[in-house]
Amino acid sequence: MRVFCLAVIITVLPLANGLADDAGRHLQADLQTLKNVGNEGRGNPKATQCWQRVATASAHALPEILTALDDANPLAANWIRLAVDAIASQANSLPLDSLTAFLADTKHNPRARRLAWELIDSREPRLAEELLAGMIDDPSLELRHDAVARLIDAATQEKKGGSAAATTSLKKALSAARNVDQIKTITASLKKLGESIDLQEQFGFITDWQLIGPFDNTDETGFDRVFPPEQGIDLSTRYPGKNGDVTWRQFLSADPYGMMDLNKAFPGPGDGLKEVTAFAATTFFAEKSRPAEVRLGCKNAWKVWHNGKLLFGRDEYHRGMRIDQYTMPVVLTAGENTLLVKLCQDGQTKDWTKQWQFQLRVCDATGGAILSENRPPTPGPEQAAATHGKEPPL
Amino acid sequence: MKAPLSMIASYAVRGIIYSALMLTALPLCTATHAGIPPGWPAFQGPNSDGTGNATISELNDGRIAWRVDLPGSGLSSPIITDEKIFLTCSSGSEQDRLHVICLDAETGARTWHRQLWATGRTMCHKKTNVAAPSPCTDGKHIYALFSSNDLACFDLTGRLVWLRGITADYPNVSNSLGMSSSLVVTNGVVVAQVENDSESYAIGFDTTTGQNRWRLDRPKAANWTSPTLLAAGLVGLQSKNGIDAIDVANGGVAWQYTGGASTIPSSCRHGDILFVPSQGLVALSCSNLIDKAPQQLWKSSRLSPGTPSPVASDETVFTISRGDVLTAGNTADGERRWQLRLKGPFSSTPVVLEDKLLAINEEGVAQLVAFSDDQAEVIGTLDLESTVLASPAVSSAGILIRGESSLWKLRVDTE
Numbered sequence: 048m049r050v051f052c053l054a055v056i057i058t059v060l061p062l063a064n065g066l067a068d069d070a071g072r073h074l075q076a077d078l079q080t081l082k083n084v085g086n087e088g089r090g091n092p093k094a095t096q097c098w099q100r101v102a103t104a105s106a107h108a109l110p111e112i113l114t115a116l117d118d119a120n121p122l123a124a125n126w127i128r129l130a131v132d133a134i135a136s137q138a139n140s141l142p143l144d145s146l147t148a149f150l151a152d153t154k155h156n157p158r159a160r161r162l163a164w165e166l167i168d169s170r171e172p173r174l175a176e177e178l179l180a181g182m183i184d185d186p187s188l189e190l191r192h193d194a195v196a197r198l199i200d201a202a203t204q205e206k207k208g209g210s211a212a213a214t215t216s217l218k219k220a221l222s223a224a225r226n227v228d229q230i231k232t233i234t235a236s237l238k239k240l241g242e243s244i245d246l247q248e249q250f251g252f253i254t255d256w257q258l259i260g261p262f263d264n265t266d267e268t269g270f271d272r273v274f275p276p277e278q279g280i281d282l283s284t285r286y287p288g289k290n291g292d293v294t295w296r297q298f299l300s301a302d303p304y305g306m307m308d309l310n311k312a313f314p315g316p317g318d319g320l321k322e323v324t325a326f327a328a329t330t331f332f333a334e335k336s337r338p339a340e341v342r343l344g345c346k347n348a349w350k351v352w353h354n355g356k357l358l359f360g361r362d363e364y365h366r367g368m369r370i371d372q373y374t375m376p377v378v379l380t381a382g383e384n385t386l387l388v389k390l391c392q393d394g395q396t397k398d399w400t401k402q403w404q405f406q407l408r409v410c411d412a413t414g415g416a417i418l419s420e421n422r423p424p425t426p427g428p429e430q431a432a433a434t435h436g437k438e439p440p441l
Numbered sequence: 442m443k444a445p446l447s448m449i450a451s452y453a454v455r456g457i458i459y460s461a462l463m464l465t466a467l468p469l470c471t472a473t474h475a476g477i478p479p480g481w482p483a484f485q486g487p488n489s490d491g492t493g494n495a496t497i498s499e500l501n502d503g504r505i506a507w508r509v510d511l512p513g514s515g516l517s518s519p520i521i522t523d524e525k526i527f528l529t530c531s532s533g534s535e536q537d538r539l540h541v542i543c544l545d546a547e548t549g550a551r552t553w554h555r556q557l558w559a560t561g562r563t564m565c566h567k568k569t570n571v572a573a574p575s576p577c578t579d580g581k582h583i584y585a586l587f588s589s590n591d592l593a594c595f596d597l598t599g600r601l602v603w604l605r606g607i608t609a610d611y612p613n614v615s616n617s618l619g620m621s622s623s624l625v626v627t628n629g630v631v632v633a634q635v636e637n638d639s640e641s642y643a644i645g646f647d648t649t650t651g652q653n654r655w656r657l658d659r660p661k662a663a664n665w666t667s668p669t670l671l672a673a674g675l676v677g678l679q680s681k682n683g684i685d686a687i688d689v690a691n692g693g694v695a696w697q698y699t700g701g702a703s704t705i706p707s708s709c710r711h712g713d714i715l716f717v718p719s720q721g722l723v724a725l726s727c728s729n730l731i732d733k734a735p736q737q738l739w740k741s742s743r744l745s746p747g748t749p750s751p752v753a754s755d756e757t758v759f760t761i762s763r764g765d766v767l768t769a770g771n772t773a774d775g776e777r778r779w780q781l782r783l784k785g786p787f788s789s790t791p792v793v794l795e796d797k798l799l800a801i802n803e804e805g806v807a808q809l810v811a812f813s814d815d816q817a818e819v820i821g822t823l824d825l826e827s828t829v830l831a832s833p834a835v836s837s838a839g840i841l842i843r844g845e846s847s848l849w850k851l852r853v854d855t856e
């Protein structure tokens with residue numbers, strides 16, 4: 048009998064290991080097919096078949112599947128996460144230990160780690176809550192958001208016992224917060240506790256620019272037209288503008304959220320200039336070369352260049368703006384980096400079409416401010432007003 | 442890393458079983474592909490005119506069959522097919538979590554729930570939502586579009602068929618106020634209008650692969666209207682310029698109406714007539730839609746719709762004005778039959794159930810209007826105490842009303 052059992056083990060074990068290897072290889076191959084999907088539905092037919100197999104994998108494979116998100120493009124990431132949804136919804140139990148280990152490894156994709164946390168939360172909410180406590184600096188924005196929210200709640204309770212502890216908690220929360228609404232909530236609370244926060248610096252808004260304009264934008268033709276600043280920035284040169292020669296000049300903003308109001312730089316009669324284009328240029332000094340994001344909020348048509356390279360542009364007017372409305376990845380050069388913004392105003396005359404403005408900051412992938420090495424102190428209102436234009440007489 | 446034995450069984454064997462099922466299922470599904478499935482398959486319902494195949498004789502609290510919480514917010518309409526309800530939502534501080542859920546039509550119990558990450562921009566006006574476009578179904582698959590221009594296709598059991606990221610493909614396809622155009626599907630092509638001030642397209646997607654069958658340049662102007670199913674294989678695209686009737690087989694223009702049209706309320710097709718919001722309401726006779734351009738039957742400034750789209754039943758077309766006045770017109774000549782002031786304001790398009798019209802205002806007050814050829818009155822109200830911007834969906838299973846974070850089912854009359 049023992050001999051028989053030994054024979055079975057000798058025969059079956061390699062077979063089982065072989066099957067395991069095969070299964071692992073097939074899963075990896077299927078995940079790779081999902082990762083190969085591209086624009087305009089490229090790779091969809093193959094991915095459809097592979098997804099059905101991945102979505103019926105065992106729950107034990109979830110950490111391996113989540114790992115595939117590390118180098119998946121945004122489209123492929125959705126194929127993979129939908130398979131995770133399907134597996135988890137059918138599973139009687141989840142491998143919580145290996146999911147917890149996956150979550151703890153911050154080298155993994157932040158969204159994959161958040162997904163792992165949600166899987167844990169779906170089965171062991173108490174454990175998930177405990178894990179969240181240490182995540183206020185997490186690379187995952189959602190994990191960080193929820194951890195900061197709990198810190199804000201704690202500060203609210205601490206206020207009842209005295210302001211010192213609440214102030215400490217709120218400052219810690221502010222340092223970690225990336226969500227705009229949370230930052231506004233925290234700074235409002237700190238203000239009530241007698242603290243003042245430099246929001247420009249907190250967000251990293253750039254508010255010291257050289258401006259030139261107005262150039263023409265009749266019938267919105269200025270967006271596509273190439274003006275001299277787009278071919279090279281020379282702050283000492285004079286160019287023909289829409290209403291005569293124009294030169295570069297400094298413009299500062301004291302707005303807490305870094306709003307660069309070009310109607311203050313180039314005041315026009317009545318509701319301001321219409322059918323015009325202007326440029327804003329600044330030099331950003333980086334300590335070292337590094338990946339970063341240029342983030343823009345703007346409700347006018349715009350283009351942005353980094354070191355002479357066009358990052359993106361959009362010809363939409365007056366449909367709304369918000370902080371970080373557009374995110375453009377860049378690699379900062381060690382030392383000097385030039386940023387150029389083109390801002391077009393159209394000819395609409397309704398109340399909600401007066402604005403001609405933008406807000407721009409440089410930050411890391413989580414939205415944490417990256418400040419220029421030569422960043423001047425945040426300007427005060429009087430200092431900023433001194434750089435604003437004078438409204439022409441009617 | 443080696444796979445556990447349980448994984449071998451599930452991965453290798455289940456994959457084989459599924460492939461076999463797919464091979465046997467495909468020809469069966471194809472047979473029903475061209476038809477319009479029963480239920481409420483898209484915005485404006487199975488007849489493209491807002492009429493539902495059910496009746497409701499009264500409206501009160503007792504009509505509520507159930508209410509379920511939703512995993513996010515949204516103002517897309519639910520769709521109904523095969524005794525299942527499908528709905529989209531969004532969640533997260535940036536509305537970048539996109540949800541597609543399936544509920545049992547009888548009980549409201551959640552059958553499945555899938556989530557995506559938005560790949561396009563999610564900014565929108567505070568009144569609207571990333572989950573604004575309504576999904577659609579051909580009875581085999583459901584197609585879900587979001588304001589981020591993520592488009593997903595699932596089978597009715599929640600299995601993913603394909604995905605597209607339209608803004609990933611065409612980076613300036615977005616609207617900072619939000620997109621809201623709903624989908625239609627016909628003859629193996631699902632049609633999306635992704636029109637805005639910048640890069641504007643109408644795209645026909647192959648229902649099997651999600652790949653482009655065709656892509657048309659469209660006017661560079663914000664447009665929140667939805668395509669209208671004119672006939673099998675023919676879809677009307679509305680814009681500020683008017684209507685372009687598109688043959689979905691190749692994206693060719695079959696005919697055009699160039700009299701201009703609204704960019705908020707959508708057209709509705711009732712039998713052989715297309716009602717177009719166009720400086721009032723224009724009726725186009727479309728009895729032979731494929732081969733020749735439609736004839737204008739009439740135009741009426743007294744039937745001008747506000748935000749809700751027109752709906753039509755039998756010989757009456759209904760509009761709700763910006764001033765919250767419900768107006769009924771004769772479909773044959775546009776003559777006004779009657780007017781009735783409702784409690785507004787309205788965003789959602791009403792539905793017609795035989796001789797009743799159900800309109801729900803933005804504050805969640807549902808108003809049941811009984812009408813005849815020459816008069817109308819509100820015979821019942823129901824306050825859902827929730828913001829309601831989505832249009833209801835109707836089937837023999839009931840009337841579905843989507844609120845800010847809930848979905849209600851109202852009972853319809855039983856025989």
